[in-house]
Amino acid sequence: MGRIDRDVVIAVVLVVFTAVFYGATYGIRKTVYGTVGSEVWPRAILIALGTLCLIYLINSWRDRHETQGPRRGGGLRGWFSTYRNALLCFVMYALFLATLDYLGMLIGGILFVFLLLNLLGGWSPRRLAIHGAIAVSTMGAMWAVFTFGLRVFLPEGEILRIW
């Protein structure tokens, strides 16, 4: 998708987003107290946002032929290869959060750092050892600082609880 095509799509998505949120302002409960209703400020923002999005849409539509850049090769595969590392970080982080109740912050954190470093940096035996050492030492240190130094109750997870 070219750059301006993309801008047009983003502008349309933003207009729809604004419309949905504007509609949601009618669901905000009206109170008998208070001079200014709770929906006034969000509506003011959404009207401004909607206007800006329409300007953005018009500008993107008008300029689409002038600045349409060369298409990036590879389609979906190209997109995945460009954002591979970012996607890996997001997916791994989401997995870390999803398993937090079971693994806890310490074990989950060590696994998260270890796996992410391997995915980003490579899986050679030497790297596995280095990444393992980094994951255990950094997460262990952080967990100790927060648990014993700052007295924060980090999620311990079911595994540690069993032990």
Place this chain on the structure above:
Amino acid sequence: MLIENVLGAAEALFTLQTMGLMVLGVAAGLIAGAIPGFTITMAIVLTLPFTYAMEPIQGLATMLGVFVGGLSGGLMAGILTGIPGTPSSVATTFDGFPMARKGRPGLALGIGVWSSFFGGVISAVLLMTLAPQLARVGLEFGPWDFFALVLFALTITASLSGDNLVKGLIAGAMGLLVATVGSDEINGVERFSFGFEPLEQGFSFLPVLVGLFAFSQLLSDVQDPVRARQPLMPPGAKAVRIEHAKAIREVLSRWGNLLRSSLIGVFTGILPAAGGSISNILAYDQAKKASKRPQDFGTGIPDGIIAPEAANNATAGGALITMMALGIPGDIVTAIMLGALLIHDVIPSPTFITDSPTLAYGIFMAFFFANFIMLGLQAVCLRAFVMVTRMRMYVLTGVILAYCGIGIFALNNIVFDMWTLLIFGVLGLAMKVLGFPLAPMILGVVLGHIAELNLNRALSTSDDLSLFFTRPWALFFLILAAYSSVFPWFQKDRGKKRWTLWFLPAMSISMAPPLFLMGGVVRPVIGGLLLAVGAYLLWGHARNGWRLKPVAEHDVHLEET
């Protein structure tokens, strides 16, 4: 009264623990600032979780240490390798690197360090003198004026954040919208939670900020798989002996440049949202314009290092002036500090300095002394920096992502905050990729509550909307907001189109009427001076036959410090 406040603050600040934390903070800032791609804001964000358990003065002193250290750390990488450590030290490389390549890296570093120190000290003195005065002015502000000030802060951030003003304004409005999610502060009514229980309390401010800024920044840093696996810096950086004595002589013999650049830094910092990334370029350009030998700039001369380094450190003091006097963050770093203050139930406002003098003067003094600590630690951290540059970016990213999660969890002990971090990290990266600046959105999130509260107060006091245009301060800020909206076009067309010749005179003249309306003696005099400046600029253009002159080659854009 002043002495009492200073003594009270000194008692709180000069404890072994607080001083130790400040030393750690400055050292961390120096190293973080020296690593390209690892901004000062990131360093502050990472420091924040450690401050939850501290006293407010300790936490803020530590963060100020990181701030000052970070501003000075950028020069190490810039001078030794030609790659600026932070956007605040971009202009330092123009002359710092050539001087180092000519065989004087120790002198170049010395000039950078001492200029940073003097710039920081000058701005600390101005912070102590100007912040209480500005706070007194702030006490005159009604809700109409505060609301107009927030609008100005958002428009100027949007206009300085990139080429596309509309995208900047959209980002700002999105930030304001994010701040409305959850329970309304005034009426206690739930908004935009869509029946999802964790959203009923809204998004916590810090997970949003860290997600938008730090999370997305880290992912940008590892986006290129090849670069992510390489050392942070190319080989070439090595520790050198800093030539202090010669550097002090060089800096002090150019006191005019030092003072001018420091003042540019302070006043850029006072401007809401403008930070060190702007002031260092502005100061460099002004030093070049004022020089008798402008052609020497870029070849490795001391003036080219003094100007950006004095300006970027001085910007910190300016940003703190606005935050402490008005409760409006001067840049993203002070936005995070504002968040840190809110965690400790301290709400900066015009009454902050009089209500919490120990904390306020503690901040002044911590900022002042952080500059001395920075001076002492520079040589030690230079060696640490050389070692750190051997690390790989992906290692830092993996560890810091996990650390961000723990830090954010520690804020409220809620796992949903970690999900917020992830969601806004995705959003932040998407916005970066699509060309939407993050700074206006962050400011929108921070200022959203202030804007709503003041709009509510204004409309509850009177339904007369004309008050936004008839009250002098509100009118003043709205005029500034209007001109800041046109600024991107001015910057683009400057030196090319004739209308730009009218921009500065018109702005100067339009700012005068609100000042006349304020009454008293000083402000109408300032108004008169602005009128005179506007008239003089117009006369100058008319005398030159409205000819367009070529402009400086460095554009001014806001980047995360």
